Amino acid sequence: MKIGFTVNGTPQEVEVAADMPLLWVLRDVLGLTGTKYGCGAALCGACTVHMDGEAVRSCQVWAEEVAGREVVTIEGLGRPEALHAVQEAWVEQQVAQCGYCQSGQIMQAAALLAETPAPSDAEIDAAMEGNLCRCGTYPRIRAAIHAAAAKLEG
Amino acid sequence: MSKATRLTRRAVIVGSLAVTGGLAVGIYALNRDWPNPLEEDLPEGAVTFNPWILISEAGITLMAPHTDLGQGIRHLQAALIAEELDVDLDQPEVTVEPGPAAPAYANRALAAEGLPFMSQDQGTVATIARAASARLMGALGLQGTGGSSSTPDSYVKLREAGAMAREMLKAAAAYRENLAMTDLRTERGTVILPDGRALPYAELAEAAARELPPREIALRAPSQWRLLGRPMQRLDILAKSTGTLDYGIDLTREGMVHATVKLNPRPGGDVLSHDDSAALAVPGVSRVLPVSNGLAVVADSTWTAFKGAEALVCDWGPAPFLPEQADHWAALATALEGPPEKVWRDTGAQPDRPGMPPRDYRAPYLAHAPLEPLSALIHVTEARCDIWVSSQFPGLAEQKVAAITGVPREAVHLHNQYSGGSFGHRLEFENIIRAAEIGTAMRGTPVKLTYTREEDMAHDFPRQIAMARASGQVADGQVQALDLAIAAPSVTASQMGRIGFASAGADSQTVAGAWSMPYALPALRVAGHAVADLAPVSSWRSVGASTAGFFAESALDELIHEAGADPLAERLRLCDYAPARACLEAVGEMSDWGSPLPEGTGRGVAMVLSFGTPVAEVVEVHQTDAGLRIAKVWVAADVGRVLDPVNFENLVQGGVIWGLGHAVNCEVTYADGIAEPTNYYAHAGLRMPQAPEIFVRGLETGAEVRGIGEPPVPPAAPALANAIFAATGQRLREMPFANFIDFA
Ligand code: FES
Ligand code: FES
Numbered sequence: 001m002k003i004g005f006t007v008n009g010t011p012q013e014v015e016v017a018a019d020m021p022l023l024w025v026l027r028d029v030l031g032l033t034g035t036k037y038g039c040g041a042a043l044c045g046a047c048t049v050h051m052d053g054e055a056v057r058s059c060q061v062w063a064e065e066v067a068g069r070e071v072v073t074i075e076g077l078g079r080p081e082a083l084h085a086v087q088e089a090w091v092e093q094q095v096a097q098c099g100y101c102q103s104g105q106i107m108q109a110a111a112l113l114a115e116t117p118a119p120s121d122a123e124i125d126a127a128m129e130g131n132l133c134r135c136g137t138y139p140r141i142r143a144a145i146h147a148a149a150a151k152l153e154g
Numbered sequence: 155m156s157k158a159t160r161l162t163r164r165a166v167i168v169g170s171l172a173v174t175g176g177l178a179v180g181i182y183a184l185n186r187d188w189p190n191p192l193e194e195d196l197p198e199g200a201v202t203f204n205p206w207i208l209i210s211e212a213g214i215t216l217m218a219p220h221t222d223l224g225q226g227i228r229h230l231q232a233a234l235i236a237e238e239l240d241v242d243l244d245q246p247e248v249t250v251e252p253g254p255a256a257p258a259y260a261n262r263a264l265a266a267e268g269l270p271f272m273s274q275d276q277g278t279v280a281t282i283a284r285a286a287s288a289r290l291m292g293a294l295g296l297q298g299t300g301g302s303s304s305t306p307d308s309y310v311k312l313r314e315a316g317a318m319a320r321e322m323l324k325a326a327a328a329y330r331e332n333l334a335m336t337d338l339r340t341e342r343g344t345v346i347l348p349d350g351r352a353l354p355y356a357e358l359a360e361a362a363a364r365e366l367p368p369r370e371i372a373l374r375a376p377s378q379w380r381l382l383g384r385p386m387q388r389l390d391i392l393a394k395s396t397g398t399l400d401y402g403i404d405l406t407r408e409g410m411v412h413a414t415v416k417l418n419p420r421p422g423g424d425v426l427s428h429d430d431s432a433a434l435a436v437p438g439v440s441r442v443l444p445v446s447n448g449l450a451v452v453a454d455s456t457w458t459a460f461k462g463a464e465a466l467v468c469d470w471g472p473a474p475f476l477p478e479q480a481d482h483w484a485a486l487a488t489a490l491e492g493p494p495e496k497v498w499r500d501t502g503a504q505p506d507r508p509g510m511p512p513r514d515y516r517a518p519y520l521a522h523a524p525l526e527p528l529s530a531l532i533h534v535t536e537a538r539c540d541i542w543v544s545s546q547f548p549g550l551a552e553q554k555v556a557a558i559t560g561v562p563r564e565a566v567h568l569h570n571q572y573s574g575g576s577f578g579h580r581l582e583f584e585n586i587i588r589a590a591e592i593g594t595a596m597r598g599t600p601v602k603l604t605y606t607r608e609e610d611m612a613h614d615f616p617r618q619i620a621m622a623r624a625s626g627q628v629a630d631g632q633v634q635a636l637d638l639a640i641a642a643p644s645v646t647a648s649q650m651g652r653i654g655f656a657s658a659g660a661d662s663q664t665v666a667g668a669w670s671m672p673y674a675l676p677a678l679r680v681a682g683h684a685v686a687d688l689a690p691v692s693s694w695r696s697v698g699a700s701t702a703g704f705f706a707e708s709a710l711d712e713l714i715h716e717a718g719a720d721p722l723a724e725r726l727r728l729c730d731y732a733p734a735r736a737c738l739e740a741v742g743e744m745s746d747w748g749s750p751l752p753e754g755t756g757r758g759v760a761m762v763l764s765f766g767t768p769v770a771e772v773v774e775v776h777q778t779d780a781g782l783r784i785a786k787v788w789v790a791a792d793v794g795r796v797l798d799p800v801n802f803e804n805l806v807q808g809g810v811i812w813g814l815g816h817a818v819n820c821e822v823t824y825a826d827g828i829a830e831p832t833n834y835y836a837h838a839g840l841r842m843p844q845a846p847e848i849f850v851r852g853l854e855t856g857a858e859v860r861g862i863g864e865p866p867v868p869p870a871a872p873a874l875a876n877a878i879f880a881a882t883g884q885r886l887r888e889m890p891f892a893n894f895i896d897f898a
Pocket of ligand 2: 575
């Protein structure tokens with residue numbers, strides 16, 4: 001079916017099966033590969049994007065559910081030459097090891113900070129629990145979220 | 155077939171014992187220089203000084219051939235070259251590439267830790283054997299990333315490569331300007347003349363390449379370093395923070411189709427029959443093809459291929475190994491009853507009076523399960539094959555692809571990619587073999603193979619399962635004797651067998667991290683027992699030390715408690731290797747060991763020497779209403795020299811979390827030959843709320859520069875078990891611990 005929605009501020013129209021997950025619409029149809037496939041089952045958070053401002057697992061959202069919505073991916077949050085505050089903190093803390101989980105971590109953290117500008121450690125735990133990092137960068141993710149909160153406040 | 159290839163097939167064992175055929179070393183010309191692969195297809199106007207440096211009008215390209223799996227080695231290799239070449243990695247004209255697969259990029263340090271010498275042994279025989287191993291590895295031309303060997307392999311070699319080119323560039327400038335070499339200095343990719351003019355390397359390169367390389371190169375002292383030893387921003391950090399780094403799974407080619415595989419869930423089993431009519435009826439699915447142990451589905455998107463695979467109906471053959479988990483444990487127990495394959499250490503006489511009754515320890519199979527599922531993009535034509543994939547053995551991968559596709563070996567080109575984690579997964583060739591089979595059937599069309607998470611985990615050759623039996627003696631408040639017998643399937647034989655290498659002799663990985671423990675016990679015996687016919691296994695971050703280190707440091711802790719001694723003080727009393735002692739002392743100080751703790755709180759310590767790097771860890775746990783919480787960890791590791799301090803801290807923290815997480819909640823078990831689990835509903839390791847605070851100190855007392863990717867892993871599990879004992883009085887001898895206690 002034909003589905004119209006907005007991605008990173010640009011209106012898009014795609015012709016895909018109604019039940020194709022948004023993850024694969026982004027990656028295979030629109031070529032936005034910054035959003036990652038890790039588990040396909042809402043278990044890892046690598047595919048996290050914003051839909052109407054909320055963090056969602058794009059592997060669990062069907063194409064037909066996206067019609068008319070606004071989707072922001074890691075590519076739309078900020079760019080290498082114009083970083084979002086969260087990305088700036090991620091670069092400064094050198095969070096990434098393999099980096100494969102980090103698009104999802106950053107999108108989840110950005111959604112948390114939009115809602116809770118100065119999160120406590122417990123709030124960070126609750127928001128980030130679903131985002132798996134097999135490399136174990138959690139201490140740096142936590143530090144980067146606190147640093148990004150300070151930047152956004154400042 | 156080249157000489158070296160024949161030698162590989164015939165004689166050599168990597169990992170376990172490199173020098174069996176090793177004294178075959180003298181037969182071959184060991185100091186042969188492999189050709190510089192950059193000389194093939196050298197772009198017009200470009201020159202290359204050695205296999206790591208290419209300079210042209212367009213800029214300066216540094217080759218970083220060790221595979222980057224998240225450990226940051228691409229950056230570190232570039233920094234080693236840049237330090238002596240006098241270029242900066244933030245210069246727009248400087249680029250860093252993995253380079254082609256080539257024997258010139260042989261890893262000479264890969265086998266050193268597999269030799270039958272303890273890494274703290276600096277005696278003549280051990281030193282000669284290590285040198286022989288390095289020469290043998292060089293002669294073999296085996297390009298490989300693993301065993302925490304990339305830094306030891308690169309540390310001198312890449313700085314020399316940079317210095318060599320720098321001196322040749324200076325010589326060319328001196329000749330052209332009629333100046334003495336000593337009048338010149340170099341900075342940011344230019345030679346600076348006494349009058350202040352800066353000549354870019356690109357201008358001098360052609361003349362410089364005709365200069366004779368310097369006969370001797372004096373490398374700069376660390377006190378003169380500009381880059382190494384200080385915080386650096388890793389090359390890949392910006393891309394990895396903006397979703398702009400392409401991993402293998404992200405790549406596309408014009409005209410590409412997608413594919414996935416559905417394999418017999420019993421690893422190595424056959425397909426007896428199948429029905430693909432439902433799969434072919436999925437809109438977008440174009441073909442179903444046979445591949446080794448299963449079928450491939452070709453489609454117009456990844457997701458369509460996944461849907462097609464789900465619709466395949468297959469009748470699978472049995473597993474070619476013991477199908478039930480209970481039988482694996484029974485086989486290990488039986489092996490422990492039998493004679494050892496090898497007694498690796500036997501110092502002092504084991505007292506024959508009764509001591510601590512024998513205790514059994516167990517460590518399960520574990521998956522690597524890096525977050526990026528396996529993939530490979532391949533394009534096979536009549537005369538050439540390109541494959542874009544992350545591989546820790548790119549040259550061996552090219553050989554496999556050549557054999558399957560029928561394309562000549564020289565016309566197979568592997569383009570090595572950053573990997574979304576590996577932990578040893580990308581030492582294997584499963585995805586590469588299937589991609590080559592699919593690519594051959596689809597000749598002319600680029601195909602990207604993507605595994606589902608479930609297929610990836612079902613075919614993840616796991617970490618070796620292992621079991622140990624320990625007994626010992628204490629007297630006068632001191633530990634007197636430890637007798638440790640360890641049974642495990644040989645990870646080296648299993649893995650090398652799949653590569654096509656012979657493997658002989660007892661596998662040192664069975665006892666790695668235990669037999670070489672740097673403790674001067676009056677009596678210490680460590681024996682390895684071999685077990686055959688279990689599930690195929692592979693190298694998993696820290697390999698044998700992840701199991702044997704747990705056994706050794708748990709058993710030692712039990713004996714120390716039995717003696718009524720302090721766990722840290724007694725280890726320090728026994729420790730006879732200065733860098734390991736320094737690590738123990740450091741974590742004692744960092745954790746304020748011995749300071750009073752509230753009820754329900756406990757600290758445990760462990761120290762394991764693996765890959766030559768001693769690492770000590772203190773773990774602190776708190777009992778809470780929600781369960782046991784791992785609150786803090788203090789770590790000290792001695793790598794001789796910390797080259798990239800920020801990345802060092804990140805890798806140590808990650809290694810500790812890896813070690814703790816798998817000890818707490820991960821295991822792979824087999825039922826009817828099928829591995830469970832198949833996704834992250836289990837086997838996730840720690841998540842954010844469970845991750846402790848981790849304080850890291852890098853020590854530089856050791857004489858050699860060592861790796862840090864794996865050594866922080868082995869002490870984590872025993873330090874945690876020892877802390878749990880201190881807090882609760884419960885001694886956990888079997889992983890995963892969550893099977894026995896609740897964690898918060
Ligand atoms: S891929 Fe969507 S949560 Fe893992
Ligand atoms: S950085 Fe590798 S999975 Fe998070």
